[in-house]
Each structure stands twice: as C-alpha cells, then as structure tokens.
Amino acid sequence: MFKKILIANRGEIAVRIIRACREMGIATVVVYSDVDRAALHVRKSDEAYPIGPAPAAESYLRMDKILDVAKRSGAEAIHPGYGFLSENAKFAQACADAGVKFIGPSPHSMNLMGSKTSARREMEKAGVPFVPGTSRGLASAEEGEQVAERIGYPVMLKAAAGGGGKGMRLVHTRQELRSALESAQSEAQRSFGDSEVYIEKAIVNPRHIEMQVLADEHGNTVWLGERECSIQRRHQKVLEEAPSPIVDPDMRRRMGEVAVRVAQAASYTNAGTIEFLVDEQKNFYFLEMNTRLQVEHPVTELTTGLDLVHLQLRIAAGEKLPFAQSDVQIRGHAIECRIYAEDPDNNYFPSPGKITVLLQPAGPGIRRDSGMYEGWNVPMDYDPLLAKLIGYGTDRQQAIMRLDRALYEYFVAGIKTNISLFRRILRDDDFRAGKLDTGYLDRLLAKAAPAGASAARDSQSTKLERIAAIASGMFAVLEPSAPGSKNGSAGEAGPVPSNWKQKGRAEALR
Amino acid sequence: MFKKILIANRGEIAVRIIRACREMGIATVVVYSDVDRAALHVRKSDEAYPIGPAPAAESYLRMDKILDVAKRSGAEAIHPGYGFLSENAKFAQACADAGVKFIGPSPHSMNLMGSKTSARREMEKAGVPFVPGTSRGLASAEEGEQVAERIGYPVMLKAAAGGGGKGMRLVHTRQELRSALESAQSEAQRSFGDSEVYIEKAIVNPRHIEMQVLADEHGNTVWLGERECSIQRRHQKVLEEAPSPIVDPDMRRRMGEVAVRVAQAASYTNAGTIEFLVDEQKNFYFLEMNTRLQVEHPVTELTTGLDLVHLQLRIAAGEKLPFAQSDVQIRGHAIECRIYAEDPDNNYFPSPGKITVLLQPAGPGIRRDSGMYEGWNVPMDYDPLLAKLIGYGTDRQQAIMRLDRALYEYFVAGIKTNISLFRRILRDDDFRAGKLDTGYLDRLLAKAAPAGASAARDSQSTKLERIAAIASGMFAVLEPSAPGSKNGSAGEAGPVPSNWKQKGRAEALR
Amino acid sequence: MVYEIVVSGEAGGGAGGETSGKPHRLELEKAAEGWECRLDGQVVHIDAVLPRRDVLSLLVDGHAYEIKREQTATDLHMWVGSTRFAVELRDPRSLRSRQKAGSDEKGPKKILAPMPGRVVRLLVAENSEVEAGQGIVVVEAMKMQNEIKSPKKGVVKKIMATPGAAVNPGDVLAIVE
C-alpha cells in the first residue's frame, strides 16, 4: 500500500479522501489556491502546498504544479477526486510519465470513454444496448433526416465531445432538423472546439440511472448496484438514491452485467460509473461512462457496506478485489442531498460568503460529508457544493423520513443554501411514489410552493408567526447586535431595499 | 401509531428517541430538572415541562410528576430510555393504571427478570444454560460448602437483588467461604434491603456477550445478533462491538435461539437483551435479562440495518414485527465508544463543567449520538455519558480504523473526557486480536502508557513539542486571552498548583 | 422593553410564500421566572434561554421552540423550526432602529451586488434608458454567470461596476433614476 498520496482536489471530496487515507495509515498531501488557505482540506491534511491564485486554471488545473508538489513531497500516487483533472487523460498520462500512480483508469480507457462516438462504437461491439441512432457524427443534414426517419421522431442531436447540455437539440419534426443541426454544430464547435454531432432517438421522460463498477488490475470486475439520479436541475444532479425505486433484482443484475461488459470492453480499472437512460418501459440504454469517483458514491457505500475510496486505493496499489460478485449484498435504502451554496428564493443564484452560524445534523442513519465549517468564507471561485447529507434507512420510506429529520436539524446562516429545496422534494407526493424522470425537478419548481390553504395550517402559521415576533424581541433583549451592522460595506452603501429581488438569468458555465 | 409520546429521560438517549419520533411523525414531550433547562433534549423536543430540582430522586425518578405531565400534555405513551425508571416495574404498572402505554415489557416480565433467582428458576424450566450453582438463596453456610464442593472452586457468591458488583464475592477455597458469605449477605442487606445470596461456579476470564431480541405483542420473537461487551471498568461498559470477534454463525444461532426461549418464557414483549457469560471454551451461560433498550443498541442497528427505537414504537403501538427471523441480515462490523465526562489522567474522576470548545467527527461510517453541544454546562448531577461515537466498517479492521480516525477529529475542551482511552484501546494488540475478557481493561490501564522508546518516536515527539511551542506563541499573538483568567472563582483562589494531582478513590454509586 | 415588529411569513423558506405584514406590538418584562410577554395586548409567559449565539430556546405554555436568527447585511430572519420569517424590528424609543428603506419607488435606486463575485461585463452604458427587469451587469460567482437587473424603469445615472473587478455583497454596482 502507498505510504503517501497527493489529493488534487478541494472541498468535501478532498476531506473524504483524507479520511480514507487516515483510516488506511496513508499520509496525505494536498494543494491549495490562495483563497483556500483556511479550507478544511488544508486543515486536515498532513502536508499542504500552495499552487497559485484562485482561478482553477491557475491552480487546481495546473498539472505541472501539482506534479511538482507530488515529486517534492514524495507522494507515490495522486487521487484526482471528481471534477478538475479527474477525467483528463493527459493528466493521467503525465502522472504515468512522472512515475506517479494516477488513482483511476488508464489514459487509454479515459480517452476511449471521453469521446461519446468512439465509446459507442466500442460498446456496440460488446453488445451494449444503445438508444437507436448513429454511432458517429452526421456527415450531412440529409443523413440526419434519413436516420431520423428510420428511428422515428422525436430525436435528439448531441455533440460528440459534449456534456452539460451544450450542443444538444431536441427535434420533433423533419422541418426543424436542418436548422437544429446547424446550431448544434456551431455550439459544439464554440464550446468544445469540435463540431461533431450525432443523432439519437429522444427518450420521452427518461430516468437517469447509473451503475457503479469496480475493476482491479488483475481482470476482476464487479458491479455494486444502481443509483437513481433523475432529480436534476440544469443537468446538475441534486438528489440521488440507491436502489432506484423502479429497479428490481432481475433488472439490476442485467444492468450490472452490461456495465461489467462496458468496463471490460474498455479495459477499465478502478472505480467507474456507467450511466443509462431508462425509458418508461424500463428499457435501459448506455449513455456514457464516468471514469472517476462520482459525487454520489456514498449511497452505494451505504447500501453495500463497502468503502469505495478504500477500494480505489487498494486497486491502485495493485491489490486484487477482496470480494467476488456473489459476496456483494445490497441492503436498505440510501438517499443523498447535495447541499449547494445557492439561494432558492432567488432563482438559485450562487451564494458564496462567510458562514456565520452552522448547526449540523447527526444521529442514526445520517452520514455527513462536508467541506464547510462555521466561520469559513466560502470562496466564489469554485462550484457551490458545500456538503452532502446522506440518509440510510431499512427501506425508502425510513430513509426519506430520516433525511427530513436531519434537514430539520441542519441550519446554515450567512450564506444561502438549497436545504429548503430538499424538504420540498422529500415531502412531494410524486417523489414519495418514486415517480421520477429528468424533468421532475423543473416541474416541481414550476409549481407554487405548497399552498397551506387549510384552516389548520393557517392557524399554525399564525402561531409560528407570533413565536417569530416574540423570538425577535427576546434576541434583541438577550443578545443585542444591531441588525445590518455586520457588513461594513453594505452599511455604508446606505439603506438597502430588503425586498428587492433580482431575477437574473443564471447560466451554467459547466 | 401514537401521535404524541413522553420521553422520561435526558441526555443522548432522549435526543435519540426524539429523532426517531420526528422520523415517524410523532410529537415529543420531555421533562427536565432545574439544571437541564438548556439541555439538548429540551431544545429539540416539541414540548418540555419542568419536574423539579437537580437530584434525580426529585425529578427524573418522580413517577407522579412524570405521569402528571403525560396527562396534561396528552401523551399516549412513555419511553423510559435506559437508567432512571426504565426497569422499574412499579412505574410500568403506574403507567398502565393511568392509561398510558409504557414502551417496554409488561410489569410482570420486568418483575420476573428483576430478581436473579426467580428469573433463574423460570429459565431453567425453559432449558436455558446457567452457570452451575444454586438457583435460590443459600439457606446456610453448610449448603454453600456442599454446592461449592459439587461444582468446584473457584465459586462466586452473588446477591439475588444485586447489580454493580455489590454483594459479590469470589471464593477460591473452602476456608474462605463462610466469612465471604456473611459479608456478602450483610452488604446485600445494606445495599438492596435483601440479604439473599446465591452461589455459582466462578468463570475465569469470562467474556460478557449479550443477545438483542425483539418481541411483538402477537407472539413473534426474533434475535438480532450479539454484542461483545467485555470491555468494562468498575462494571461499567466502555466499548462494545457487534459481532463478537469469537462468535461464529453457528454459535450466534444457538445463542439467539436460547435468547428467544428466555424472552418467550418471560412472555416478554418489546426490545430486550439477554446477557451471557462466555467461558474460554465458548460455553455460554445466561446471566440476566435487561428489560429495556441498551446504551449499546446502535452497534446492532448498524450491523442489521434496523432501527430499534422505531421498532420499539411500532411494537408498543400494537403492530406486528415487520420481518421474520430469516429476513435478518447481519453485515459488516460496528464498534461503539462511550464518551464519558471523566479525566483519564486523574483516575477517571468525573469532570462536569462548561464545554468551551467542541469539534465533532463526521464522514463515512461514523454515527454520532450526542447529548452535548459547545457552550453547554454539563451538570454534576447525572451519570457522565456525554455521547456515543459508533464506527461501522466492512470488517472489524475497517471499523477500528474508522473510529481511530474519528477520535482524531474529536476534540472537547473545558471538561475532560475519556477520548484518549479509546485511542489506546483501539491501538492495543490484544484488542486488535480480539483477545478480550472482562478483566481486559483493568489490565490495559495497569500497563504504563505506550513507552515510545524508539528513536523515531523520540524525534517525532521532539518535533511535535517544537510545534506546540510555536503554536502557543502564535495563539498568543493572534488570539490573545490571558490563560487562567476565564474562571473567576479559581482566579480569586490564588495561584493554583498545576501539577498537583489528587489520586482519590472513586466509588461507583450505581 | 417595547418593540414594533413586522413579520413576513414564508412557506418553509422555499419559493414564493405569502406575507401577512401586520405590525405587532411586543412588550417584554422580566418576571420572577422567565419573561412576561405582551403581544398585541395578549399576555403570555415565556421561558427563554440562549444555548449559543443566534439560537434561542423558547418555552411557551409547555411548547418548545428552537429559533435561529439569520442576520445579513440587508435582512433579519427568524427560523422557527424549518419555517423562515422575515422580520423587521423597531425599538420606538431608539433612534438606531432598523429602517425599511427603498420602499419608495421614486428617486434614485442603488443596484447592489447580492453576492461576492467578479464583474464579467456591463450590459448597458451610462445614461441609457432601461426597463424594469432589464439586465444591467453580469456578475460571475461559483462558475455561474448572474445577470443583475434593474428594479425599475428609468435612466442609468451611474455605473460603478468595472469588468474584471471583484465585488462584495452590498457593493453598489449602478444607480438607476
């Protein structure tokens, strides 16, 4: 086993990997940008080195600086976490060239899976089910029209190098196709420097379900069960669960076997995830493979009892998988809430800043993977994931109620978070019934907040409003502090309209 | 299901029950003594009523006041937690008389199990294995000598009404027996108002292993696996784990079946625990039944994936057990550390007072059931259990390393805790090898602390010492606060000898 | 102690939610035990403890409430359990009372940065006319670009925001008149 590794990441995932290393007796080296000196991963690691200014391109994405720290500190391997350099085959290659083990698959597997069309060709050979369509870029609009005729409308145009919704177009009729293709191609060119666009049958109301696999470097590959990831906003996952409410043991086995075939066809090693689209008839189609640890890996850990980061480290160190497929037991139900620094009352604007109060949940069935602490200044330079709250229960119902209870205990002040959004989801009838697809969350958000029309609710609201009034007076008496005087610059800027709400359009940059 | 219940307890167990109730949509009523107004269970409940001064006899043990609160608040049931009134059959009867459901077994079962000799007679009929000896009090010293001759020395004399080591005597030879019997009888009379003493074969280096059972009110009883509880100090459990390192599936099934027979012989309902003594040949002998939820129930919850408090509530509400014995899956390994307010450097003196700094662990495989918070004043009037830290792992090794990691993250200042003791236990070779018996902890504590003789360790110590020196200077620069000036009364008492260590004898009162 | 308090209800802190907005009159007086509290003339006895900064444990007739206070540069909120209320608190005897400003739709309006971030670009020039809701400045934070809009129809009198510059919450980005 390694004696020391470098973690090329920040936030909750860096802390999570530090914990795994400490549990395995491995020393940790972290890197940090100028605004992350007081970040939790720097506080908790054994060694820490500055690598540049706040923008990721000048720090967390600087392969040269990170490899330099690895050499200086004597780290034998690098864990890339997720995001940043985690799916960058060039970085994996640079690690190999520098004699540092990259904890993940080989550059070859990453390259293969990095392009959707090359992955598709490889996978079709292995008999992996695909959404009907082309496995290579469209040569012309005519070819597109022919294929669409064959597979039937609606169809989806997708950038081969894509991700995050860029270069994607839903086309309902032949008339729309030509102009949609042109705009998708030019968007793909702008976004990824590659205008290749392919065509697929559009799945109506699809679910997004993914399968976790692990592969060692001795040819053993196992699947660990699926995760339901249909609850998304702007192609960002928000809440994930395992198992999926619609997957039964037979479907799970079939998805698992396909996932193992995918991994084997790509000579895949270490932890990886095969994403599937699932239609209303429960047909599942290969979507893509994520060649890294997923944000939502904890729900698989809770249902299997395994630690995926421990296993990643053991695999990377050359060990064989310590169990066989038949040893994997899936038990209970787990749900993860991604706690983001964003304002639910304000179109989910990002909300960096200083965390002035932090009350965190604990107790039975609750796991908290967090990168924040009270007094920390959440920087504005990175993605807004602050922490993950994961609930486990004997069954789905118990997991839901556990999380609802834990969210009740969770309180963050100073910045805004999406905690209240999870309360809404967990209490929503469709969610409770497991009626999910990738359009679920947009529909929920389009609905007005629960009306509270009943007299009982109104009298309860009035009661709580009176409590709020009394409490604000008691605070003023017991702990006086002039409201609004905390932030000097705002105070000086004169009276601030408190009910003024900017409704700006927010663009996902990733 | 109940709409509202009363929790007749305090500390971490009251908080744990409040959480379960919130997860089931049940409103909670708590009671509190004068010194507990700011305790966590009062902060977290839906209703809270004062029931008297600090001493438990004037508050938490006052059945009349508690039942009065139950009636006033409309609570349909009472959860007694552990300790206080939890094993008081009179209280269970008073609840029944008042039309409030007692969440636990019937007064009849409690009475039967409350006396060791009557329990033994009943259990022998059911074919439960006992340590060889008498099942009733000794009529005379002669009878004692005859029985001892038959079962062989060493023998143990035990008070029938006993507990906590009172009225117990280990006798190695016939010569010692008569005087030991007299002193045990008079101690039993003094302690319990009952001089009945019986005799058993003394088990050398026994393990203390217990089996969790659940029984509904429709005749269904299941076992949920054992807990190894051999690590004790002054007959107080300190660290527990599930499963036991020495119990294999066959032994587990046999112990489970005996435990179910015990419960059925007592017409037992709700959650209960059958304690066994286990000798070096892995023979197990019935010791006693605890007719309540145990402090250490979380390790069973983590290995079975069940929530025992949820199940207690469902059973008490008249529901059937929602699973059968064959559905119970035991997976992985869990270990619990009881975090006590006591000073390991000072003969484990209790250490109440204000918690000035509290850093709490989280992350994968860690469950924290706590009754404390930063700023809370731990009262001197109750037992010193502050919190429980429970680690889960795929196997015992991983659970140990997880806890070691979490203990590293745990920091409590202002009062002393036994956190450092767990670090010693978890790193001890005998513990790691699973070589445990009830004398284990006394032997560990009698050993000097790890010597640190090696040169590597010395140079490491010197390095850390230099870091401590630098840190104390940096604190003085960055966050000056005159040491020793915080506590007014001590400051006024003049200079305080900092290395003066009282070595007093501490007596367990319970 | 006498306070005038306006509470605006919000459904669980989520999107939307109705406002009642009636002002309450609250009188608080220390009693032998706890506090004598007169809310709009109605007397209740309360027991209040601050277990930590910004957290209040309140007992009213046996009912227990944990209330969290959230203070920002611009707002004061009370969380009762997981229900959030916007609160305005005025001490009639004090000059340093909290003022609700900006409710006046006339006169110049400052457009403030709602979050820390970096100015990416300006969408209008000084002295241009804008509609209510029209974008003025784009501020980037956490890999998201956020368009900051004009709260009213008018003329952009001044733009303080400079592309590339960092801004803090409450910084004035522009003034619309």
Add this chain to the structure above:
Amino acid sequence: MVYEIVVSGEAGGGAGGETSGKPHRLELEKAAEGWECRLDGQVVHIDAVLPRRDVLSLLVDGHAYEIKREQTATDLHMWVGSTRFAVELRDPRSLRSRQKAGSDEKGPKKILAPMPGRVVRLLVAENSEVEAGQGIVVVEAMKMQNEIKSPKKGVVKKIMATPGAAVNPGDVLAIVE
C-alpha cells in the same frame, strides 16, 4: 514578540507520559508572507491561520498541523493532532506573565476542588495531622464519590468545605501546612 515557553510532553493525553520541561525561547516576527519564527535560535518560516477560536492551522515547510488550545482555570494545553502538551508561556516583557506556582513544597498548601460537585463528608478535623495522600474531603459529582487527598504531610490548618455545600473547580476546600 518574544516568549519563553516550557512544554511538557504527554503521550497522547493518556495515563502517564514523560516530561521534557526544557524552556524554549521563541521569537515571532511578521514576514511578507506568514511569520518568521526563531525557536531556540533556529529559524523557520511558518504560515498560521485561525479558522476558529482555539484552533490554529500551522504550515511549516509544507507540513500541516491543526493545533487546538485548551485553557482551564489552572492549565494551558496544546493538542497537536491527538498528542497533548502542557504549556507554560511567559512574555518576558510583561508583568502579567503566567506563573507556575505551588512548586514550593514548604509553606501552607491549598487543597482545591478539582471539579464542580457537592461536599459529601469531611474525613479529618481541623488541626489534625495528615500524611501525604491521606483523604481530607469527599466530593460527589456525576454519581461518583471522589476522595480529595492531601498533597503533603502536615497539619490541617483550616477546612473551608461544608458537608452538603456545592463547590466549583478551584474552590479552596482546606489548607494543609
């Protein structure tokens, strides 16, 4: 800033542990980045941040340490990871420096309550002779009775403790001379 610092090592905060007790001389000076630190003449550059009260994050040559400060009425400890060190800190220029008292075995010794509790009973009378380690007073806390013993052989000059009375840590229970 110049400090004189005595550090006593303790093995993991557990029982026992050896003491080194050598005094260090520490000079701290603000550098362009971080601090210039001269410990017993040896120069190291350090980077120090206080993420919260009583917690210090220290970087020394790339090595990261989280140090927790524990202050009680009587002691100052530094936890480096999970190793605890007792520390005495003196500012040579200051009169308000921390004093190590009580090292003098002669003269009257105050016996202090080590914890909050309730006096259960007295084990000796005033003016009686006691041995070192002999019990003087029994204090009960958390359902445990704890015998507070004499640190030296001598005569009990005065007993302040009264059975039934509550005591706070640092309260003088008796004086032995």
